[in-house]
Amino acid sequence: DGGITQSPKYLFRKEGQNVTLSCEQNLNHDAMYWYRQDPGQGLRLIYYSQIVNDFQKGDIAEGYSVSREKKESFPLTVTSAQKNPTAFYLCASSIEGRGTGGTHNEQFFGPGTRLTVL
C-alpha cells in the first residue's frame, strides 16, 4: 500500500529533551512538509523540502530542525529551544513542490504524531 506513515502516534517528552518524529512516504513524492496543529486551530508550516538534501524554513521553524537525506524520509527534531512543543504534528508530501502553471500541489497527509511535554 502506498502512503505516508508517521511514528510514533503518541510521544511524551520531558522538558529540556530533544525528540525526533519520523515521517516516511513510499509515494515517490519529491516534496515533503511538516506542520504543527494546536487545538482548535489550523495547520502552520514548520519546514518543507522540495528535493533531497534541500529544505527551507516555514512560518514557525524556531526550535525545530529537519534533514532530508533520502527522498522517502523527512524526520523532524523538536529541540529544547522550542518553548511550547505540545501539539499535534502532521507530515505531508506532494508529487512536486513546483507551482508553475497548471501544476497541482495537492498534499497527502500522514496520520500525525501527538507530542506531549511532561
Added chain:
Amino acid sequence: GESVGLHLPTLSVQEGDNSIINCAYSNSASDYFIWYKQESGKGPQFIIDIRSNMDKRQGQRVTVLLNKTVKHLSLQIAATQPGDSAVYFCAENSDFGAGGTSYGKLTFGQGTILTVHP
C-alpha cells in the same frame, strides 16, 4: 483556571440536509485551492480541488465554488451524513520563489467544525 483559545466556526445540520462551508482567502495571486476534511486525531484528507480558471467544480456529493472577485471559496455537501462530521479546512496555493525557480505553497484556513445530527 479558565483556558483561553481560538474557537473554530461551527455548523450544525440534520442528517439529509445540505451543508455549506465558507472560506475567505487572502492572496489574490493564489491559483489553486483545496478542501480537506479532518476527523478527530487524524490527518487531513483531500476532498476536492479547484483551479483559479474555474468557478465551480463538482465531485461526489460535494461542490466547490470559487469567487475570485471577493476571494471567497465554499464547499457544498449534499445530503449530509453523520460520517461527514469533521473539521473542514480550505487551503490556497500560491507560487513563490526567486531566481527563476517557483514553488507552490499551501496556506491553510482556520477550519470549520461540521456536526451532523442523526
